[in-house]
Amino acid sequence: MNKEYDVLIVGSGAAGLYGALQFPENVNVLLISKRELTLSNSSLAQGGVACVLDRINDDFQLHIADTMTAGKNKNNPAAVETLVREGPGDVLRLKELGVDFDLDENGEMQKTLEAGHSRHRIVHHKDSTGKAIVDALIEQVKKRPNIKICDNTLLYKLDKTDSGFLAGLVYADGSSEVVAAHYCIMASGGIGRVYQYTTNSAIATGDGITLAFMLGARIRHLSWIQFHPTAFAAENDRERFLISEAVRGEGAILLNCNGERFAEKYDPRGHLAPRDVVSNAIMQESIATNSEKFYLDISYKDPEFVKNRFPMIYQNCLKENIDITKDRIPVFPCQHYLMGGIDVDLEARTTVDRLYAAGECSHTGVHGANRLASNSLLEALVFSRRAACDILNRMKTDSNPSFPAFDEHDDLSGKKLPHGYRTEVRKIIQDCHFVIPKPEAAPQSLERITEILSDIISGGYEINRDFVEARSLATVAAIILREVVKQDD
Ligand SMILES: Cc1cc2nc3c(=O)[nH]c(=O)nc-3n(C[C@H](O)[C@H](O)[C@H](O)COP(=O)(O)OP(=O)(O)OC[C@H]3O[C@@H](n4cnc5c(N)ncnc54)[C@H](O)[C@@H]3O)c2cc1C
Incomplete structure (x- = not known):
């Protein structure tokens, strides 16, 4: 049945x-x-x-x-x-x-x-x-x-x-x-x-x-794509935990590598400007200071208030040896929302x-x-x-009659998907379409993504989570790059 x-x-x-x-x-x-x-x-x-x-x-x-x-x-x-x-x-x-x-x-x-x-x-x-x-x-x-x-x-x-x-x-x-x-x-x-x-x-x-x-x-x-300006700047972790806007809302100050406030130089709303504005300010300041080191500082606030208002952020940072009631939090923009x-x-x-x-x-x-x-x-x-x-x-x-009988099982067997496609797709998108995008790189990137996608789809690979996710990442990357190429025409 x-x-x-x-x-x-x-x-x-x-x-x-x-x-x-x-x-x-x-x-x-x-x-x-x-x-x-x-x-x-x-x-x-x-x-x-x-x-x-x-x-x-x-x-x-x-x-x-x-x-x-x-x-x-x-x-x-x-x-x-x-x-x-x-x-x-x-x-x-x-x-x-x-x-x-x-x-x-x-x-x-x-x-x-x-x-x-x-x-x-x-x-x-x-x-x-x-x-x-x-x-x-x-x-x-x-x-x-x-x-x-x-x-x-x-x-x-x-x-x-x-x-x-x-x-x-x-x-x-x-x-x-x-x-x-x-x-x-x-x-x-x-x-x-x-x-x-x-x-x-x-x-x-x-x-x-x-x-x-x-x-x-x-x-x-x-x-x-929305880039969040203040993700915790971990060295290698792909998933970067967020230092929420609410931390800035409660008074944390955004600082550059020299410990100076800078957001106001780029927008009068300073570090409380919308996310894209703050992300852009960080990237421009990064070029100006030739450094990717940025910090949020809420250490001047009452420690009990900070711990009680941001218990998860406090704990997550402690795991990275940062006590936010005493130390500055290293932050950098990263992908956040579609x-x-x-x-x-x-x-x-x-x-x-x-x-x-x-x-x-x-x-x-x-x-x-x-x-x-x-x-x-x-x-x-x-x-x-x-x-x-x-x-x-x-x-x-809608009348919604019963479905005609259908085959309950697909043949999902096939070759193992080669390693490396997901990593390559990620690198291409990170390089080409980050906070300050590089539309000039999009046509060539699209060509490579199209090759990867067509191999994934027609390569006779086993259908499992790895396959489905690689197909999705390559499809999404191709759609993004096609949009960028079209805008640039
Ligand atoms: C760190 C962080 C902080 C955020 N903070 C806020 C905030 O404070 N306020 C706010 O408004 N928004 C915030 N957002 C954004 C917000 O959380 C998300 O946009 C929203 O929760 C998305 O909800 P969703 O139900 O659409 O998707 P999700 O919550 O991501 O759920 C997606 C579901 O789809 C399932 N799924 C996906 N693919 C498949 C598949 N092939 N087969 C079966 N199941 C599948 C997943 O297993 C998952 O259960 C934040 C996002 C992040 C990452």
Whole structure:
């Protein structure tokens, strides 16, 4: 008997989990995650969620204006309006679902300031907000009998049929199966791992974007990458942990290799300017000082306040022998976030019938050319809920007959993928499309990436996680470089 679901949700980050919770008990949902449920960019989020909860000291128009300014007015105004107006409802819902937001002395959610925001409006759980959200949502999802959760389950293919999708899955034990679903919400996260250095989790290889692209979905602005100015400058680690904006929001000062403040030279907002501006300032100062050494200094603040406000950052830095209550923190920009993705409308519908996308893999237009801090968890919540609502509406009229019988097993065997493709792709993108991009290198880089991709696709390799991720990284790199080449024409 073939397995059929009403809805397949790819991803157990904020978008996938919150989306899943919108479905009532008569809707049969399969939620998959290619690694452990908690391994995601959502779990890494530190700063918090931006939203206007205090309508006396803040208002929707200000949040909209801040979002548009950060995004260089390349945002979709309708999507921004939806995000800002509907977001507070979703944040309050998170609280009902058990997320332990920090409270102030009046029992209201504490609101902090982050770069680019004109008001204190970031709600948080210390400096591990994402983990608090993911943990609470997983607990809720596990209580729902209509949601089947499969962790360590990799989606390797998504084929379209008239009434939905056939999805190829590889399970934790290495066995594989093809299952059917009438609708699919892609909530598969970002692409950070296409860079040598990123704040992103190991899962961020752009699989969902690649599978949607292979189905013909429109992908937009994949070259719109946000670089975070203050990732911990570890020597070799690919995944660099973040020294959140909130640390600067609470008063940390950005210094160059000579211990001098410099951000104000490049922008009057100094180190509280939006991320792209601060990243650019660091790269320019790096050229001016001929050094890649930069620091954040919060050591002049009360140590107890620092430890209590940033316990995770404090601990992470201690592991690197930096006591942030006494020492300067070495920082440098690295890849952090993808503004583009699978193009969707306000209901999170992609250009492929029955395929939805939400969260970091999607392009709603909310962020424009540069995301305002703490708007992405909000986007994941608002648009995954909208995707689920749209599916529920469609289910009232779509007939959704059973799928005709299909083959449950693909032959996944093949040669072992050669070593080195992923490393080469990463190096090419890091060299060509970092904070100060080198568009002149793009055509040649694209040629090489195209060669790699065509070998991956037609080389007869075994289909496993290594293969799927290498195919995704090469596909994402090719789309980025094609965009750059086109812009440069
Ligand atoms: C260090 C860091 C700090 C951040 N801080 C903040 C913050 O303070 N505020 C904020 O708003 N945003 C923040 N962000 C951004 C934000 O966390 C992410 O944009 C958002 O959480 C993305 O959620 P998501 O659900 O779309 O994807 P993710 O949370 O990344 O989840 C993706 C899921 O897809 C699954 N998946 C992927 N490919 C496959 C496949 N082939 N098969 C099966 N499953 C698959 C993964 O296993 C994972 O479960 C931060 C990001 C990072 C990296």
